[in-house]
Amino acid sequence: xxxxxxxxxxxxxxxxxxxxxxxxxxxxxxxxxxxxxxxxxxxxxxxxxxxxxxxxxxxxxxxxxxxxxxxxxxxxxxxxxxxxxxxxxxxxxxxxxxxxxxxxxxxxxxxxxxxxxxxxxxxxxxxxxxxxxxxxxxxxxxxxxxxxxxxxxxxxx
Amino acid sequence: xxxxxxxxxxxxxxxxxxxxxxxxxxxxxxxxxxxxxxxxxxxxxxxxxxxxxxxxxxxxxxxxxxxxxxxxxxxxxxxxxxxxxxxxxxxxxxxxxxxxxxxxxxxxxxxxxxxxxxxxxxxxxxxxxxxxxxxxxxxxxxxxx
Numbered sequence: 001x002x003x004x005x006x007x008x009x010x011x012x013x014x015x016x017x018x019x020x021x022x023x024x025x026x027x028x029x030x031x032x033x034x035x036x037x038x039x040x041x042x043x044x045x046x047x048x049x050x051x052x053x054x055x056x057x058x059x060x061x062x063x064x065x066x067x068x069x070x071x072x073x074x075x076x077x078x079x080x081x082x083x084x085x086x087x088x089x090x091x092x093x094x095x096x097x098x099x100x101x102x103x104x105x106x107x108x109x110x111x112x113x114x115x116x117x118x119x120x121x122x123x124x125x126x127x128x129x130x131x132x133x134x135x136x137x138x139x140x141x142x143x144x145x146x147x148x149x150x151x152x153x154x155x156x157x
Numbered sequence: 158x159x160x161x162x163x164x165x166x167x168x169x170x171x172x173x174x175x176x177x178x179x180x181x182x183x184x185x186x187x188x189x190x191x192x193x194x195x196x197x198x199x200x201x202x203x204x205x206x207x208x209x210x211x212x213x214x215x216x217x218x219x220x221x222x223x224x225x226x227x228x229x230x231x232x233x234x235x236x237x238x239x240x241x242x243x244x245x246x247x248x249x250x251x252x253x254x255x256x257x258x259x260x261x262x263x264x265x266x267x268x269x270x271x272x273x274x275x276x277x278x279x280x281x282x283x284x285x286x287x288x289x290x291x292x293x294x295x296x297x298x299x300x301x302x
Contacts, residue, residue: 043183052272062186066179070172078168087164150161 013152024145025085029076031138032092036072038119039065049116053102054109071095086153089146096139103132195280197293199302202265216261216291221252223268223279224299234267234302240279253287267295 039046047065051058071091078088099117106113107128114122115131180186192198208215220237222229229239238255240248256262264283268276280292295301 040179043179044186047186054272059187063180065186066183067172067176070176070179071169074168074172078164084164084168086161087166087168090161090165091168 021145021148024141025079028089028092028138028142028145029079032072033076035118036069036076039116040069040073042119043069045119046116049114052111052113052116053106054111055102055105068095086146086149089142089149093139093142093146096135096142100132100135100139103128103135107132192296193294195292195294196296197265198296202295205263216263217259219252219255219262219264221264221266221279221283222299223266223275224273228269228299234299237267240266240283241275242278242282245282249286252283256287256289262291264289264292265295266292268298270298270300271296273298 043062043065046069047058047062050056050061050064056064072095075088075092078084079092081088099115103115107125110125111128112124113128115128115135117131117135202218202220205215205218209217220234221240222233222237223241224233224239225241226239226244229237233239238248238251240252256264264280266276266280266283268274268279276294276298280294283289284292
């Protein structure tokens with residue numbers, strides 16, 4: 001059975017593995033779609049949340065607040081388009097890694113802020129730690145799906 | 158690698174279109190936010206201090222430093238008294254004593270910068286606990302001086 005052969009990168013391509021991958025992609029798309037939609041209606045609040053990280057100047061925070069939710073929504077939808085899936089996963093992986101780094105930086109500096117990941121959220125170290133775990137898991141899962149997609153693409157070429 | 162970059166670029170450009178429209182609709186975000194009703198600036202505080210120094214009919218200015226005690230000890234505005242939530246009970250009596258020296262006083266609270274919320278928290282608590290109305294939050298905080 002060709003379907004049970006591993007890809008050249010050693011990534012399983014069995015039916016259960018493909019079903020798991022499809023469900024994982026669905027979850028990633030759902031999470032980022034929700035994250036984008038929850039922020040897109042109130043760029044002022046999201047810009048303020050970004051500013052509170054004290055990493056970028058206000059203008060860059062505003063540009064990010066206007067652009068990032070649409071990137072999340074666009075990439076969440078593009079996951080279901082075979083020709084754009086690799087690019088979408090690459091962007092979402094990069095975003096998740098940046099989110100993780102930002103939260104680590106905020107925790108290291110003792111900032112009493114909310115993550116801002118899904119619009120309004122709880123402030124404080126405990127809430128930020130929960131956000132950190134969530135962002136790190138998301139980065140790992142997005143990265144794994146990106147590598148799987150890249151391996152499959154390399155095999156089909 | 159090249160198709161991946163092309164895909165990513167397409168997605169970023171597509172996302173930029175609604176972002177630009179949203180930016181046009183919310184272009185006020187790029188302006189400095191206007192002062193809220195209870196906010197003031199260093200320029201206004203200096204003007205009030207000049208007025209209070211030349212005319213006794215003008216209210217006195219009491220600056221309150223809401224930053225952590227270490228920051229206050231390192232440097233603070235001339236005449237500013239420390240008052241932060243962590244040492245509220247110990248520091249409040251000095252504020253009450255100072256307020257009792259004049260019939261009318263404008264209280265101006267500052268913290269580190271535009272992004273700290275302590276000055277607002279302290280200002281609201283002063284209004285509530287001391288029943289004062291002339292309490293202002295200094296926009297931009299200590300770093301804006």
